[in-house]
Amino acid sequence: MAFCKICVCGEKIVFQRRMSYPENCPSCGRRTVEYSTYPEDDPMVEELLRQYNAADTNNNESQPESDDVSGVADSHCSLHLENGVVINIPDEGGIVGRTEIGAEELADYPSVSRKHLKVIPRRSVGVIVEDLSSYGTLIDGKRIEKNTPVRVVSNSVITLCNVDAKLIVKED
Numbered sequence: 001m002a003f004c005k006i007c008v009c010g011e012k013i014v015f016q017r018r019m020s021y022p023e024n025c026p027s028c029g030r031r032t033v034e035y036s037t038y039p040e041d042d043p044m045v046e047e048l049l050r051q052y053n054a055a056d057t058n059n060n061e062s063q064p065e066s067d068d069v070s071g072v073a074d075s076h077c078s079l080h081l082e083n084g085v086v087i088n089i090p091d092e093g094g095i096v097g098r099t100e101i102g103a104e105e106l107a108d109y110p111s112v113s114r115k116h117l118k119v120i121p122r123r124s125v126g127v128i129v130e131d132l133s134s135y136g137t138l139i140d141g142k143r144i145e146k147n148t149p150v151r152v153v154s155n156s157v158i159t160l161c162n163v164d165a166k167l168i169v170k171e172d
Contacts, residue, residue: 002040005032008122010052014040034120036130036149044149051125077121079158079165081105087165093120095132096160111135111161120149127152127169135161 004014007025013032015021021032038045077089079096087102094101097116098109106112113133120128130149131137137144138159144150152158154169 003037004040004045005035005037006045006048006052007032007035008052010049012045012049036128038149047151048125076170077119077127078168079119080168082164089119089121091121093118095119097132106160106163109161109163112163113161116160117158121169125151126154127167129158133161137161 002014002016003018003021004012005021006012007028007030009025009028009030011025011027013022013025018037021037023032024030025032076091077093079087079089079102081087085105087096087105089096089101095115095118096102096106097114098106098112099114100116101119106116113135116131116133117137118130118132120130122128128149129137129139129144129152131144131146133146136146138157139150139152140156141159152167154167156167158165158167
């Protein structure tokens with residue numbers, strides 16, 4: 001079985017063993033360690049490639065080239081809990097949980113894992129989330145598979161076990 005990573009430049013990087021990916025993208029030189037690994041035949045791969053190619057076409061016509069190679073989106077993400085508390089996600093993303101981002105805000109919710117959800121804002125695809133929890137995560141009422149990246153749009157309701165939070169993304 002072959003695996004792949006999708007770079008933000010739109011390059012599909014294929015490799016044979018799950019942890020044997022190249023350190024840098026052969027097209028643009030970005031570090032690949034922070035990109036998720038997918039089975040090569042995963043339908044999400046084709047979806048990501050389509051999104052990157054569509055965004056690349058739009059960006060080439062309207063914006064000059066940027067020196068930024070991080071792949072991080074120019075947006076500000078936050079999770080708004082139903083009790084009015086806001087958890088701000090850093091621009092580079094991170095892990096939300098009782099011992100991570102939002103530790104103070106989630107301290108009263110023992111069912112939320114210490115490392116519950118990875119949140120990664122990405123240029124041109126929006127926000128990618130990945131469930132790391134023991135008890136599960138729902139996006140708009142549908143359970144997501146553990147350790148599998150999922151694209152999420154602004155105003156989606158993310159349920160961290162039994163805690164509802166609305167994802168808000170503000171573009172710069």
